[in-house]
Amino acid sequence: xxxxxxxxxxxxxxxxxxxxxxxxxxNISLKKNPNNxxxxxxxxxxxxxxxxxxxxxxxxxxxxxxxDVILDDxxxxxxxxxxxxxxxxxxxxxxxxxxxxxSLSAGNTGALLVISRLILKxxxxxxxxxLAGLWPNVKGMNIVLDLGANIECxxxxxxxxxxxxxxxxxxxxxxxxxRVALLNVGLEENKGNEILKEAFLELKKDKLNNFEFSGYxxxxxxxxxxxxxxxxxxxxxxxxxxxxEGTANFITKNxxxxxxxxxxxxxxxGLKKFKEKLDxxxxxxxxxxxxxxxxxxxxxxxxxxGFAHSINMCNKIVESNLIEKIKSNLNxxxx
Amino acid sequence: xxxxxxxxxxxxxxxxxxxxxxxxxxNISLKKNPNNxxxxxxxxxxxxxxxxxxxxxxxxxxxxxxxDVILDDxxxxxxxxxxxxxxxxxxxxxxxxxxxxxSLSAGNTGALLVISRLILKxxxxxxxxxLAGLWPNVKGMNIVLDLGANIECxxxxxxxxxxxxxxxxxxxxxxxxxRVALLNVGLEENKGNEILKEAFLELKKDKLNNFEFSGYxxxxxxxxxxxxxxxxxxxxxxxxxxxxEGTANFITKNxxxxxxxxxxxxxxxGLKKFKEKLDxxxxxxxxxxxxxxxxxxxxxxxxxxGFAHSINMCNKIVESNLIEKIKSNLNxxxx
Numbered sequence: 001x002x003x004x005x006x007x008x009x010x011x012x013x014x015x016x017x018x019x020x021x022x023x024x025x026x027n028i029s030l031k032k033n034p035n036n037x038x039x040x041x042x043x044x045x046x047x048x049x050x051x052x053x054x055x056x057x058x059x060x061x062x063x064x065x066x067x068d069v070i071l072d073d074x075x076x077x078x079x080x081x082x083x084x085x086x087x088x089x090x091x092x093x094x095x096x097x098x099x100x101x102x103s104l105s106a107g108n109t110g111a112l113l114v115i116s117r118l119i120l121k122x123x124x125x126x127x128x129x130x131l132a133g134l135w136p137n138v139k140g141m142n143i144v145l146d147l148g149a150n151i152e153c154x155x156x157x158x159x160x161x162x163x164x165x166x167x168x169x170x171x172x173x174x175x176x177x178x179r180v181a182l183l184n185v186g187l188e189e190n191k192g193n194e195i196l197k198e199a200f201l202e203l204k205k206d207k208l209n210n211f212e213f214s215g216y217x218x219x220x221x222x223x224x225x226x227x228x229x230x231x232x233x234x235x236x237x238x239x240x241x242x243x244x245e246g247t248a249n250f251i252t253k254n255x256x257x258x259x260x261x262x263x264x265x266x267x268x269x270g271l272k273k274f275k276e277k278l279d280x281x282x283x284x285x286x287x288x289x290x291x292x293x294x295x296x297x298x299x300x301x302x303x304x305x306g307f308a309h310s311i312n313m314c315n316k317i318v319e320s321n322l323i324e325k326i327k328s329n330l331n332x333x334x335x
Numbered sequence: 336x337x338x339x340x341x342x343x344x345x346x347x348x349x350x351x352x353x354x355x356x357x358x359x360x361x362n363i364s365l366k367k368n369p370n371n372x373x374x375x376x377x378x379x380x381x382x383x384x385x386x387x388x389x390x391x392x393x394x395x396x397x398x399x400x401x402x403d404v405i406l407d408d409x410x411x412x413x414x415x416x417x418x419x420x421x422x423x424x425x426x427x428x429x430x431x432x433x434x435x436x437x438s439l440s441a442g443n444t445g446a447l448l449v450i451s452r453l454i455l456k457x458x459x460x461x462x463x464x465x466l467a468g469l470w471p472n473v474k475g476m477n478i479v480l481d482l483g484a485n486i487e488c489x490x491x492x493x494x495x496x497x498x499x500x501x502x503x504x505x506x507x508x509x510x511x512x513x514r515v516a517l518l519n520v521g522l523e524e525n526k527g528n529e530i531l532k533e534a535f536l537e538l539k540k541d542k543l544n545n546f547e548f549s550g551y552x553x554x555x556x557x558x559x560x561x562x563x564x565x566x567x568x569x570x571x572x573x574x575x576x577x578x579x580e581g582t583a584n585f586i587t588k589n590x591x592x593x594x595x596x597x598x599x600x601x602x603x604x605g606l607k608k609f610k611e612k613l614d615x616x617x618x619x620x621x622x623x624x625x626x627x628x629x630x631x632x633x634x635x636x637x638x639x640x641g642f643a644h645s646i647n648m649c650n651k652i653v654e655s656n657l658i659e660k661i662k663s664n665l666n667x668x669x670x
Contacts, residue, residue, distance in 0.1 A: 075525075138585065148520055151528050185483055185573040190410075193486050193570060219577030223585040232574075235528060238520040239571055240578045242554030247582040250473070250558040254612065255590050258605035263598030270593035277589070 005035045006318045008311065009100035012042035013069045013087040014107020015300040015307075019047055022106070023054045025307025030056055032308075033315050039094050041066050041087040066090045070111045072300065079111035080118055088112060092119045095293050101318040104310060106298040113149050113288060120291040123323070125330060128157045129290030131234070131297070132168055133241065134283035139225030143169050146231075147286060148238035158182065158199040158231055163329035164289040165229035166211035171320035172313065175228055177210075181217035183232035183240065191216065195233075210332045248278070281306035285313040294322055340370045341653045343646065344435035347377035348404045348422040349442020350635040354382055357441070358389045360642025365391055368650050374429050376401050376422040401425045405446045407635065414446035415453055423447060427454045430628050436653040439645060441633035448484050448623060455626040458658070460665060463492045464625030465569070466632070467503055468576065469618035474560030478504050479518075481566075482621060483573035493517065493534040493566055498664035499624040500564035501546035506655035507648065510563055512545075516552035518567035518575065526551065530568075545667045583613070616641035620648040629657055 010026075012019040019042060026038055037060055040047055044065035051058050068086040070079045083089050088107050095103045096119050105112050113131065122129055132145035145165045150157065162180045169178035182200060184192040189200065196216075203213040214227050219240060222230060232240070256264075264271065276282075280299070284306035288295040294317045298310040345361075347354040354377055361373055372395055375382055379400035386393055403421040405414045418424050423442050430438045431454050440447050448466065457464055467480035480500050485492065497515045504513035517535060519527040524535065531551075538548040549562050554575060557565060567575070591599075599606065611617075615634070619641035623630040629652050633645040 151520070183574060185486070185570055185577075219574045219579075220581035220584070222578060223581050235520055236571060236574055239518060239554045239567075239575050242520075243557060243575045243578050244554075244582040246555035246558050247579040248586055249555070251583055251586045251613075252590070254609055255587070255606075258609035259594075259598070259602045260605060263594070263602040266601065267594045267598040270595060271590075274589055274593035278586075 004319070005037055006033065006315055007037045007039065007100045008314050009039045009091045009094040009103045010041065011088045011091040011103070011105035011107055012040045012047055014105045015298060018106060019050050021304045021307055023050055023057050024304030025311060026057045026061070027054050028304060028308035029311035030060060032312060036060060036311070036315065039064060039091070039100055041091040041094070064090065070108050072108050074108055074111060076110035076114040079108060080114045083111065083115060089115055089119070092116050092295065096120055102294045102296065102314045104296045104298060104314055106300050106302065106307065109297055112295065112297055116288055116291055116295045120293045120295070122290055123292055123326065123330070126160055126290040128153065128160070129288055130161050130164060131286050132165055132289050133286040135222060136278060136283060137223040137225035141173070141283060142222065142228060142230055144222070144230045144232070144237060144241065145289065146234035146237050147241055148234045149288070150234040152235070153195065153233035155195050155198040155202065158195065158233070159202060159333060160290065160330070161231045162203060162211070162213070162229065163333055164326050165231055167322060167325035167329045168287060168289060169228045170325055171322040172316050173228070177212050178228040179212045179214045180229040180231060181214040181227040183230050183236060184216040184218065187216050187218065206333060210329045281309055285310035287313070287317065289326065292323070294318070339654070340372055341368065341650055342372050342374065342435045343649050344374045344426045344429040344438045345376065346423045346426040346438070346440035346442055347375045347382055349440045350633060353441060354385050356639045356642055358385055358392050359639035360646060361392045361396070362389050363639060363643035364646035365395060367647060371395060371646070371650065374399060374426070374435055376426040376429070399425065405443050407443050409443055409446060411445035411449040414443060415449045418446065418450060424450055424454070427451050427630065431455055437629045437631065437649045439631045439633060439649055441635050441637065441642065444632055447630065447632055451623055451626055451630045455628045455630070457625055458627055458661065458665070461495055461625040463488065463495070464623055465496050465499060466621050467500055467624050468621040470557060471613060471618060472558040472560035476508070476618060477557065477563060477565055479557070479565045479567070479572060479576065480624065481569035481572050482576055483569045484623070485569040487570070488530065488568035490530050490533040490537065493530065493568070494537060494668060495625065495665070496566045497538060497546070497548070497564065498668055499661050500566055502657060502660035502664045503622060503624060504563045505660055506657040507651050508563070512547055513563040514547045514549045515564040515566060516549040516562040518565050518571060519551040519553065522551050522553065541668060545664045616644055620645035622648070622652065624661065627658070629653070
């Protein structure tokens, strides 16, 4: 439990079943982090009506009225152009003005990336912020980035991602010396494209104090739990993540069909444990890294429990001072 | 059952447990395709010794002695430089000299790609041959290419892959009008890198008579069964394939652990059916497309049943005249 008050700016209009699931999620999270305070951005009449059922949330939050909402199917550029009165924009602005420590939205991912970057600006020396996510493995969780913020990346971007990802691993998992690997089509030094080879050589020669470079990793090793951070460009990361999701759905559905009702009943607790282990709500929350402030994106379709997990993630990020950790890793690489 | 004799050149030294599994695989396949004839390339003394137990195979094959073997961990370029006395090289040469209709090897994939290209040459207008594989989906099987032959691809390569992949879909699944999609990070026209966007526009404007362009597909839709052929560059395809393999392993192992022995026994037939449906031996065999002759790569670690499946694949490819189908599709795009 944190003693310092953590102030979280929330885009209360973004995502399915908002703001209801957001208030319910805050309510759940307040039991774990009672010192949190929330700035809730959205249409005041809607928020006030729903908030009336959550007295604990009401006590620990403030509603700020905003006129506009970014739609889920809006293009990021349109959203950035016309969205400066939206709940998402005002939420990020609150953080920029130092009123909040972190921002959280379950809305349009592309718009959140563009608007956050516009308002918060990138860290010194970072040209491309990345979207990082949690990926379950046999031992716990990996961090994988970039999951889709940057379709094309150069050597420097990939090296920046190793710094930022390993800082995140320290923040979320209290990992002293995270092992970082580059995702590739083989383990040998000569495998992959030129950008990967250049990044590999540079990471290999650097004397890293803050994290450990483990070389290449292949797609079938992502879930082995032998590294903590997996770095790739946003195109490959997005394809890998979605392919894994599709495969997991396909297999679990097919196995379920193969089991009959009696065996499901007999294995009820085992299957429940399995389901809990892989519950996507537990790793809900992608983190936008490389900006001057931290921004967390909750899955649009998650429920209140998933949203509460993304609030807990916000707490870990703020309390561990992620931005300073990133800066320190970037300095390690430069020096 | 085919009436015409199909002549298959086999690198009998490649892959784990060869040549034993190869003879056993041929033995199984001869029951389905009794008109097949096999040219077996490898060290004569080893092959003759093992062959003595398989009289049916002996009757339908000829051993050709070769001095050398390409090793599994050899670099493709080394293999190509020094390998012209190897079983793999001689096997492909046999096809070049029109003695065989198709070649099959369970050996070093990279070496097979380079040596096949060197000997067989590419089809007119094709600059990059691709490696295509089968991918199970809810309705049956997709074809996915490229799985790793080309790390970088341009617009023309991707369009060539759509022509070659849809020809393969017709050959293997008797598919009259295959639906072909490009793998991307989103479904909208403006998603992805420039190369994908250019290929998309060209495929969209072309009046295709021989196959249907279905636009983009995302990683989580690969197994939905709504398209027949999925086209991507070899880097992305390799990462996607291996990520899917890793995820499938992770999930099945974890579910197995969650079930107790009684429920496994009760659901024995259901689980057996599930296992059979996803048996990797059933889709064993990657096809090298874009050369003047067809070459099939069996998984190195498959067993005799997997090898028999790849022989059946050879039969379908030869009997359906895949190379002519590819040429016809390439002409459709050009005209």
